[in-house]
Amino acid sequence: MLAGPFAAYQLALLGADVIKVEDPHECDQSREGGSDHALGQAKMGLQFATQASNKRAITVNLKTAKGQEIIKKLVKDADIFVENYRSGAFAKLGLGYKDLSAINPKLIYCSMTAFGQDGPRGNMTAYDHAIQSTSGMMRTTGTKEVNPIKVGSPVIDYAVGTMNAFALSAALFQRERTGKGQYIDSAMMDVAMMLMGSHLTNYLYTGKEPSPNGNRMEHASSQGYMAKDAYMMIAASNKGQHERLFNALGRPDIAKQSTHKERRENYAEQTKIVEDIIATKTAQEWEDYLQSKHVPATRTRKISESIKDPQLKTRNLLHTHKSPPGYGGKDLTVPVMAFKFAHGGPEVTSPPPQFGEHNDEVLGQLGYSKDDIKAMRAEGVI
Numbered sequence: 001m002l003a004g005p006f007a008a009y010q011l012a013l014l015g016a017d018v019i020k021v022e023d024p025h026e027c028d029q030s031r032e033g034g035s036d037h038a039l040g041q042a043k044m045g046l047q048f049a050t051q052a053s054n055k056r057a058i059t060v061n062l063k064t065a066k067g068q069e070i071i072k073k074l075v076k077d078a079d080i081f082v083e084n085y086r087s088g089a090f091a092k093l094g095l096g097y098k099d100l101s102a103i104n105p106k107l108i109y110c111s112m113t114a115f116g117q118d119g120p121r122g123n124m125t126a127y128d129h130a131i132q133s134t135s136g137m138m139r140t141t142g143t144k145e146v147n148p149i150k151v152g153s154p155v156i157d158y159a160v161g162t163m164n165a166f167a168l169s170a171a172l173f174q175r176e177r178t179g180k181g182q183y184i185d186s187a188m189m190d191v192a193m194m195l196m197g198s199h200l201t202n203y204l205y206t207g208k209e210p211s212p213n214g215n216r217m218e219h220a221s222s223q224g225y226m227a228k229d230a231y232m233m234i235a236a237s238n239k240g241q242h243e244r245l246f247n248a249l250g251r252p253d254i255a256k257q258s259t260h261k262e263r264r265e266n267y268a269e270q271t272k273i274v275e276d277i278i279a280t281k282t283a284q285e286w287e288d289y290l291q292s293k294h295v296p297a298t299r300t301r302k303i304s305e306s307i308k309d310p311q312l313k314t315r316n317l318l319h320t321h322k323s324p325p326g327y328g329g330k331d332l333t334v335p336v337m338a339f340k341f342a343h344g345g346p347e348v349t350s351p352p353p354q355f356g357e358h359n360d361e362v363l364g365q366l367g368y369s370k371d372d373i374k375a376m377r378a379e380g381v382i
Contacts, residue, residue: 004084006161012054024059052352135192143214220270324351
């Protein structure tokens with residue numbers, strides 16, 4: 001729903017010709033998702049829009065022989081094939097890696113599933129929140145009193161998409177050196193575990209479960225505090241930042257307690273001192289002051305505030321489509337990519353495609369005549 005399309009979106013932003021394939025009788029679930037229900041009913045939901053720019057969209061019934069033929073024709077000259085179905089589903093259709101690599105030995109085939117292609121959980125399915133649950137992530141989120149808690153955004157889905165964009169890029173580079181295609185077996189569960197890397201290492205060495213500490217962390221100089229008007233996070237994590245923080249707060253005596261051992265042993269006392277001081281001014285006042293002293297500190301913001309941050313305009317992080325088709329004459333703003341190149345780089349060139357918008361165009365490029373396309377549409381193949 002999100003992971004596979006997000007991986008392909010990263011490549012589309014970098015110039016790949018990405019063709020999104022959907023079932024003609026059941027669109028991608030994300031087309032019906034998002035907070036604007038009318039757009040969802042029109043199959044242009046905002047969950048879909050987030051990761052659909054720069055793509056062409058076709059509909060193909062993969063359970064038909066003619067539909068499978070279309071996929072095989074597409075794969076013949078393709079670099080990459082991405083599927084986000086239950087493990088084994090494509091192999092049963094005759095569209096597995098062995099089938100398609102026989103047509104195109106240089107093909108890079110990427111399968112994204114909940115738990116991987118094999119093993120005791122290989123045939124199980126899941127979504128982001130189910131993986132957050134079974135991986136242990138929800139047990140590390142929240143507080144000791146309020147736990148388990150799901151992370152607010154679908155971080156697993158987007159992390160899986162990002163991880164696989166990296167895997168696909170690596171496979172392309174590897175192919176340049178070896179001339180061989182590749183099969184990528186990606187599991188959401190694996191990515192969730194990677195996102196908890198330090199928790200894993202700590203647990204496997206000590207046997208201690210990571211505790212859900214909410215906004216409280218290991219050091220008083222690096223955690224959340226309530227200012228006069230709003231909540232804020234101070235992130236003076238290392239020794240030097242600890243010293244700068246307490247000097248800035250007028251407590252040079254505490255600044256000297258800067259070894260890891262001292263900070264751990266004096267945590268409660270230091271926390272109380274910071275709490276009392278931070279409560280005397282607004283969060284913005286503290287952010288401005290502490291940042292001027294090179295102490296990482298930020299006021300907590302809503303998305304409606306963070307998107308107005310002038311820093312975003314310098315990053316080219318967002319792209320606005322001006323009245324794109326399917327969005328009722330309104331502009332549509334979508335995220336682009338979380339890095340910049342010195343030259344070239346990611347860019348948005350076309351809006352999210354409508355359901356089956358490019359059927360005639362893509363099938364025509366594959367050699368199908370107008371009559372062929374008309375017949376396949378009548379037969380429910382497309």
